[in-house]
Amino acid sequence: MMALRSVISSKIPMVIILGATGTGKTKLSIELAQRFETEIISADSMQIYKGLDIVTAKASLTERELVTHHLLNILEPHQNFTVVDFRNRALEIINNLTAQEKIPIVAGGTVYYIESIVYKILVEDMDDTNALLWEKSKRKRDFNDIDTKEEFKKKALDCEDHEHAKFDCAVVREMYDDNGGLNRDKLLEDIDNEAQFTNQEIHDRLRVVDPVMASRLHPNNRRKVLRSIEVWLKSGRRHSEVLDEQKTSEGLLRRPGATIILWLTCDKEVHEVRLDSRVDDMLQAGLIEELLAFHEAHNKHRIKDGTLPDYTKGVFQTLGFKEFHEYLMMSVEEKQSEAGKKLLQESILNMKLATKRFARRQNKMVRGRFLENSRREVPPIYQLDTTNLDEWDEVVKNKAIHIIEAFMKNETCQFEPLKPQSQQDEASIDSHSSNFCEVCKRLIVGDKEYAIHLLSNRHKKVLKKHLSGKIPDKNEGTDV
Incomplete structure (x- = not known):
């Protein structure tokens, strides 16, 4: 098995086909794979599961017989699968294909999957790429090398002083056994059985482990809260610290000068x-x-x-x-x-x-994560318009083939990639700040989101009731 960290060949381009659902990613990926005699890596977070072929719009059995597809139908419905799991498996396949001088064609609409193989934004690693991170984390955690009991107690005190944390400090106390030592199995047991806990209870457990990350995530963002706990379980490092370190390198391409993105778009x-x-x-x-x-x-x-x-x-x-x-x-x-x-x-x-x-949302994410992110290098992104299907061969398939062949032959491409758009300085906006609206009794994560909330009709309606002396219904304003 080729090592995960081996250098990917710079002579062979990695071709990414992305775009919103229904823009023709499957069709183009199969055409290009046949043209260049290569294989397809699916970057779709739903197609990775077995079953539901119709609703997830998987390539048909006939299409799969024409071209080899990877990361399709490999998981049971109950299994958890993370972006790190995808990245580890996808990079190994990419390495193997480029070693055979085949072009890796990655097609899918899950943008954060695409990001994980385009950019160096994830640091978790695993020797066994076929193992799932969530399952491996339960066996890899070393509890002896981190927080002392005094540190946990300090977190409890900090949380008790936080008026709006709604933090159940019993969570902290349960982390210790009768002799005052750290209860090593408590958090693992809770996370293994996370379905029985509310969003707030899961969030409380993250606050014990990583209070900084907990302040960045709303309790209702259950998936990301669990993801942050998972990082800590496996690596022994707080997710917030990992992300802060990544800020200095998240814009670095894994394959500088050897990545091509084909973005399929269509008239709205x-x-x-x-x-x-x-x-x-x-x-x-x-x-x-x-x-x-x-x-x-x-x-x-x-x-x-x-x-x-x-x-x-x-x-x-x-x-x-x-x-x-x-x-x-x-x-x-x-x-x-x-x-x-x-x-x-x-x-x-x-x-x-x-x-x-x-x-x-998919189109907005493509623009935001690639074209409008000032902290990142941007690989060449070519926009292919799929509006008129009668012109598919001319404006989509043949254009894509020319772009790839020009790269491989080191010739000038007759098509220009999209230019990144300059945005407001992202450093001036704190996307992780926690803001509590005293009027609506809502926790809002992010300064931009909080500013939008203050201008919303819902906030103005509740504020009007306060000013008129009326007490709003206890559930009013609690939507997220």
């Missing part, structure tokens, strides 16, 4: 019509049947046991589950009733709306 109105048709095509292909079967096999028993459906982790984040939840929970008779048919149509509409929102 045309794209939204195409996305609606995409959902309709999924329905024709058996989307409802696929969701029902998957729900029966992997989700129904959890709900019967009293576990609330969690659509924030793993494959259950897939567009469709949350939108169809109420319909999936109906009996066969209820589904066939007028109310059931009406709910089905509402679910379909909700999925179409959610898909469009997701596509907009």
